[in-house]
Amino acid sequence: MRNLIFILACTLALSACNSHRVSQFPSYKLTIEQGNELDEKALSQLQPGLSKAQVRSLLGSPLLTDIFHADRWDYVFMVSRNGVIHAQADLTLFFEGDALKYVEGDALDYLQSQTILKKFQQKPKTTGNSNE
Secondary structure, eight states: OHHHHHHHHHHHHHHTOOHHHHHTOTTSOOEEEEEOOOOHHHHHTOOTTOBHHHHHHHHOSOSEEETTEEEEEEEEEEEEETTEEEEEEEEEEEEETTEEEEEESTTHHHHHHTTOGGGSOOOOOOOSOTTO
16 A cells, blocks of 8 residues: 555656746746847848858858859858747848858848848849740
8 A cells, every 4th residue: 555655656757847848937948049140230230242152251250151152152140049949030141152142040030120121233134935
C-alpha cells in the first residue's frame, strides 16, 4: 500500500512538469538576437549609387558575403526565445561594380510604407519571350 501511494505521488508530481509549462518559465530562457539589426533610419538612407563603403557604414558588415557573388550582400536579423523565432527580417543588396543597384527582402516593408523604395530600380526581370 505504501508503494502504491509513493508511485501515485511521483506520477502526480511528474505530470505537473510538462514541456509546455516548463517552456513558459521565464527565469532561464534567454532572448537571442542574431545578425545585423536593420535600423529604420539607416534603411531610409539607402539609395541607388551608394558605394560599398557607404553602405557598410550605414548597415555594418553584411552577415553573408559570397566569394562567387561579390556584388551581393545579405543582411539577416533574427530574434528567438526558447528556440522559437519571434521576429526575422532579411535584406539583400545588389551592387553593380561599387555602386548599389537594387535591394530585396522583408526589411523593405518599412521602405515601401515610407515610399522610399521608388528610388531604386526594380530588379531586372527576365522573360523567356524575346519578342518583348
